[in-house]
Amino acid sequence: MGRYIIRRLLWAVVVLIIVSAVTFIIFYALPSADPAVLRAGRSPNPALIAHIRHVLGLDRPIYVQYWLYIKGVLLHFNFGYSYQYSLPVRSLIFQRLPATISLTVGAVIVWLLLGIPVGIISAIRPRTWMDRMTMGVSLLAISAPVYWLGLVGLFLFANDIGVVHIFDGADTYTGLTANPGRWFGSLIMPWMVLAASFAAFYARLLRANLIETMSEDYIRTARAKGLPEWRVILKHGVRSAITPIVTVLGLDIGILMGGAVLTETVFDIPGVGRLAYDGIQNADLPIIQGTVMLGAFFIVIANLIVDILYAYLDPRVRYT
């Protein structure tokens, strides 16, 4: 197991280097704008642009730029300086992480609390009106894009522009340590909106898994033992049906930790996703690189954690 983890971690480093190289190449092949021109002001002259290009190091060959970048990352854990803010990318990302983590963790709790019970109830009463209704609603929730759902939510319920003023609207995010009450209030709607499609997806996935599990022979054994039905369902059925959910959950958390770009943008939450979005808007390569690397890092690590966790969840799985 230890050797397995070390091997996977080494692979993770390789994956991250490849990801950074690909991001570099894509940015050079298809830049969202010329960073130097963007920063040259309203009446740029060629000399000024060339000067900015030189200051940013953009006049060097691409492989030299990449080499310097990777060297900084590997040797000094230095992700470069943002063109836009003239600040280290590392500290920018660390500043933004709490908001992204707040958003992700809250949304995960919401979607698990919604998705799992709904999935179980639908599975044990398939084809009843309850099942049909929840599955119908969940199909809607899966189909609704986050940016649309977010805007509808704001127009209906936001304190400022909403039809009824219930929740805090966009751009109200407050740090947890600064003001826990406002932190919670400002995140209610983003949590709901981000969690909606996940909750629906998890409910449907769990329902399908559980229906299949409940026809397994060991469920019949559990019933033949004389277990009460709720224990048959929870202890024997859900225990098996939930393992694939854990896999998906790990990956989803990994993806969202890298920044829920759409949700953060719609609600103007200063998270990593918002930072990435701004980075793309401003052709801020170091920011793009940093956020992409962060996203890739979380996904790779989430994958590893899921695989390790799986060996504990399913005793038949062993890694060597």
Add this chain to the structure above:
Amino acid sequence: MSPLLEVEDLRVSFDTEDGVVHAVDGVSYQVDTGKTLGIVGESGSGKTVSSLTTLGLTRSRSTRISGRIVFGGRDLLTASTDELRRIRGSEIAMIFQDPLSSLHPFYKVGHQLVEAIRIHRDVSKSAARKRAMDLVELVGIPDPKRRVDQYPHEFSGGMRQRAMIAMALANEPKLLIADEPTTALDVTVQAQILALLQDLQDRLGMAIIIITHDLGVVAEITDEICVMYAGRIVEHASTDEIFDAPEHPYTWGLLTSIPRLDQQRGDDLVPISGRPPSLIQRPSGCFFHPRCPYVQKRHRTVDPPLVSLPDNGRHQVACLLEPTIRRQIWNGLKAGRDPTSLRQLAGDGYPSRAPAVASTAPRAETPEVPSSGTGGP
């Protein structure tokens, strides 16, 4: 003394999208304490459904159940779900065909045993664990201390079935229902499991119902055998009678299709041709008539009742052939003759059957060609 379990005119049908499936259709049998009943039949003959119904495991909105299942003075069909639940696993226990899929893959064997004990008994975890180890030892699993902390996938097939048996015995049931307990196992292990069941019965004195498609399995350990076909019992007799003087053509078919060691290599086995009937659109008359080599005209319209033999009240059969003719045919089969050559004995059947045959069964073109001749070892 009244029997431990008395099943009376049990009928179970399921509503499905294709129609009503008549899985069990008027089945009656009884088991006494310390006795073993074998229920034999092909897949889909209703043998498993009838025993799952005993445990209340077929109850659902789409199931219709009627009749009586009296166990220890209580009618299980009218018992509440909760009453049934308390009987399951304590007074009546069940083991299943495939022990790997019947044990939960994520829980240790010991944990599953402890669970079975603690549902019905108010004992501490450590006491239950102690008992689990005793049970594991009782069913002949070596090194119980280590074994209870292993997962089912770490057990061999035979050991898994032993673990299932241990779990079934956790609360000293009065009745053990074994549904194809040896089908998924190697032949040598099959014999061990059967010997174990017999030994446990001798020691614990419970009644056993063994459900199987294999007459060879039940030959040694049952006292009585019910042969089921298409949801009904077609023959019911003591094990000796079933093997020595079977009365139903289906039982004959089962017996002549078993490979035997004393058979000459190359001697043909006689398979029962055709397939089990649909339980939605059941055949007219005798349900076995489309596959019966001795069918006569009226067998296709008259439904034979299960009746006792005139000279033996404990041997029941549902067949329209005359008892004397049945005896002649069985003697012929025992002598190694082919069913085709014995058809005339059935009387008017063979000639009058000819026109109908061509359209209904492939039998006419390929009469009784055995699929294989794997006789001896």
